[in-house]
Amino acid sequence: MNKIFEVPLYPYERSPDQDANEAVRHPVVIVGAGPVGLGAAIDLAQSGVPVLVLDDNDRVSFGSRAICFAKRPLEILDRLGCGERMVEKGVEWELGKVFFDERQIYEFNLLPEKGHRRPAFINLQQYYFEEYMIDRLRELQAEGAPIELRGGNKVAAIGNHSDHVKMEIDTPDGPYELEADWLIACDGAGSPIRRMLGMEFVGQVFEDNFLIADVIMEADFPTERWFWFDPPFNRGQSALLHKQPDNVWRIDFQIGWDIDREAELKPENIDRRLKEMLGEDVAYELEWSSIYTFQCRRMERFLEGRVIFAGDAAHQVSPFGARGANSGLQDADNLAWKLKLVIEDKAPESLLRSYDAERVYGADENILNSTRSTDFITPKSDTSRIFRDAVLDLAEHHEFARPFVNSGRLSVPCTYDGSPLNTxxxxDGPARARPGSPCPDAPLGKGYLLDRLGGQFTLLTIDAEAPDQIEEDGITATRLALSAKDDPTGALAARYLGDAASAVYLIRPDQHVAARFxxxxxxxxxxxxxxxxGKE
Structure with a gap:
């Protein structure tokens, strides 16, 4: 059994701020050293913005927790300098299979086309994910980047002022005070900061629970996502099977609403469920277990004065579809470049309202898909169940019925249609590269397009002339000059030109399209x- 989550990776150390005569002010303080908080911190530090991360813990998350990381977040992690290590360790998968009772009814491929650096998904335990991000943070520190991580520092009180945030921090040595020009709250679904500000979630809690069991076992199941409706080992409910590194398998059992949580988590009861599924002769070791309730909720707004919410602190969805950590990383990706420009006085503070607008839009999209998944997986009436089962029967033999099957619509990147930042x-080009969309990857000789975009404004020209740089009011866009001939596979032309002879794209630092001509x-x-x- 892996014990990385038992090792303090950022133990408490007394900081000079605790001995200062008055509260020391930092440009950016991030609360929470999970994937979202670390992602935002690395992004800001890479671009030269000083950032301090506080966490009341001193180690990575216990148990696998989030395990499915989608293609777009992997591309974000490449830009943050830690994607390759995660992909090397992770289990890559693109194929999913859907079962009804004892029979497979169909399978699907999440990334059937070629010409992408990253796979549709990897499975990787969250403790590895956080460990690798902390290693990247240490690399940046060694390079002199302005980033600090303090374990054993718990935010106990907060004051949100017009030009700063004041915090009282509890530590093993007693309390001290800090100030921040900006505070990013990445402190999880139970967000103490959200509660301190008197802000709440709006949305829906569904009357159903799922038991997660992560087991270590030698098994010959393929590296695919398997989902069962009404299997013989969990009759009337559903189940999910996923492979992780180190022979760890994620198994989810739907267990209903009116349950005794304490009883369900007893090892003997988990063991009974696993043996019914796997068979009496399969040897395994239980690594971690938990119960979660389907929830689809978000804050009404993600920006409150000088406090910005991201990840589970801002929104929650049910786990099927892998929309939690993946959407949280996209929050951080959207926020960091905007906050940097505001801090450097290169953009008005109102630019941050576009973070709220775009990521609320993304959260609503996730909640819509997650709600539909939940309604299909857990029908709440006899009529709904009859409809669902009829769809599953049809899907086995008729392709037209398969889009109606919903075992958790899997995470896809959000296109910010209608964003105030779009031109x-x-x-008249491909819809997948329209303004607001994340740039689709494409092969370029020995490399890939997204590796060439970096984290700044880019003027991407394809068979079009333009200056090497253009500067407007302190913002510089650097040209990346390409030709459709640079990609003999034709993917670049198909994804960016369509029927057009040439194109000019303005790409944002988060690799979303701002404009195209x-x-x-x-x-x-x-x-x-x-x-x-945000200047127009």
Whole structure:
């Protein structure tokens, strides 16, 4: 059994701030050293913004917790300098299978097309994920980046002022005070900071529970996502099977609403369920178990004065579909570049309202899909169950019925349609690369497009002329000049040109499209840059 979650990776150490005569102010304080908080911290530090991370813990999360990480978050992690290690350790998968009773009714491929650096998904235990991000944080510290992580520092009180946030911090040596120009709350679904500010979730709690059991076993199941409706080993309910590294398998059992949680978590009861599924002769070791309740909720707004909420602190969805950590990493990706520009006085504070607008839009999209998944997986009436079972029967033999089967619509990146930062589309190009969308990857010789975009404004030209740089009101966009001939597979042209002969794209630092044109026009690009930074 892996014991990494028992090892303090950032133990408490007394900081000079505790001995200061008055509260020391930091540009950015992040509360929470989970995937989202660490992602935001690394992103800010890489771009030169000083950031302090506080966590009342001193080690990575106990148990596997989040395990499914999608293609777009992996691309974000590549930009943060820790994607490769996670993919190397993780279990890659693209194929899912759906079962009804004892029979397989169909399978699906989440990334059937070629020309992407990253797979549709990897499975990786959250403790590895956090460990690798902490290692990346230490690398940045060694390189002199302005980033600090303090374990054993718990935020006990907060004051949200017009130009700063004041905090009281509890430590083993007693309390001290801190100030921050900006506070990012990544302190989880139970967010103490959210409660301190008197802010609540709105949404729905579904009357159903699932038991998670992570077991270590030698098994010959393939590296695929298997989902059962009404299996013989969990009759009338559903189940899920996933492979993780180190021969750890994630098994989820639907167990209903009116349950005795304490009884369900007893080893003998978990053992009974596992033996009914796997057979009496299968040897395994239980690594971790938990029970979760389906919830689809979010805060009404993710921005409250100088406090910004991200990840589970801002929104919650049911786990099927892998929308929790994946959407949280996209929160951090959306926020970091905007906050950097505001701190550097290169953009107005109102730019941060676009974080709220875009990520609330993303949360609502996730909640919609998660709610639909929950309704299909856990029908609450006889009529709903009859409909679901009929769809499953049809799906076995008829392809038209398969889109109606919903075993958890899996996480896809959000396209910010209608964002105030988008310039109206001026190119009759592929819909997947329209303004607001994340840039689709494409092969370029020995590398890939997303590796060339980095984390700054980029003027991507494909068979079009443009200057090497353009600067507008302190914001610089650097040209990446490409030709459709750079990709003999045709993926670059298919994903960015369509039927057009040329194209000019303005790409945001988070690799989302801000604007696109058939050719370079200086006035249009300058206006698009102003709009993408909240100045229009």
């Amino acid at each position: 109206p589309d001026a190119l 058939p050719e370079y026009d200086e006035a249009q690009v300058r206006q698009a840059l102003r709009r993408a930074t």
